[in-house]
Amino acid sequence: MNKTARLSSYGLTLLPFAVLVVIAMILSQGLKQHPAEIPSPLVGQPAPSFSLPVIGHPGTQVTQSIFQNHITLLNIWASWCEACHAEHPLLMQIAGDKRFMLVGLNYRDNPDTASAWLRENGNPYILTLSDETGRTGIDWGVYGTPETFVIDKKGMIRHRQIGVISPQIWRDVFEPLLTALEKEP
């Protein structure tokens, strides 16, 4: 076999390995993903409309118009949700942040139980909406608690966070987003 033929036959032998390496690289990227956290199709859309009572203020009805003219963080939570309890200290910390309004959506919960829980453990929310049937949650594509939506000053959904907001997630995801959204009109 002459030199060219030998080189090309080595090349052909190595080709399956090269393909394997490329596939392995693609799959290892896949391992870093979180397939259980599905992206929300609502990002970039206006906040779905709703009309819900406010916990602690019987007879009131609040709609999606409360999202206008300021940034809102809508936190979906329930008194029965263990992970929400884990997130609670961070929510208490960010509650005073003047850049946004922290609104709670109490999902599939008893309003009295929720109210009592907030009284005992501290209430980080400006107000908490009561979604007892979970119908509003379905409209927002909620599939687990906690979830947090970031809504801009025009009432458009800009981000959905699945699961507990850790300090790291707050720092790496929310802070840059808030800085960018603040600059918007």
Next chain:
Amino acid sequence: MKIAFRISRLSPFSSRYSTSCHRTLGTGARLINIFIIVFFLLTGPLMATSDIYTFQTPTQKARFEKLTGELRCLVCQNETLAESGATLASDLRKEIHNKILAGESDSDILHWLVIRYGDFILYRPPFHAATLLLWFGPLIFLIIGLFFLKTHLRTPGRPSS
């Protein structure tokens, strides 16, 4: 214990043979295996039986079963809405039931769900630009593989050139 003899080619392209003997199953064991397989096939599709839905026509019921069997439960993501015991699955089954009774079409119902939950709720990935690779990828790989097989296969008895 029964013993069977087997004579087989070493590879589909080879003219060399091997002989081997191995243990095989007697009639009794074979019958038990068949019974086990048939038993599991007969247990049928799993259904969450805690809620009962009534329909006006058998078609509506069939549509409900088909839809809930083809939609993913997002809480227990390896189960369908039909099987899952999760609260959200129960809520969504109720929604689908109400929508069928209200006369909405299958595509309306699926569209309603996809707006809220995205394509992931469908077990059948939709066919558009983003999913072309998903649909055609295996076929493309198969064609590439067959091409390589054809051009680099040696016929038996002939040394490679």
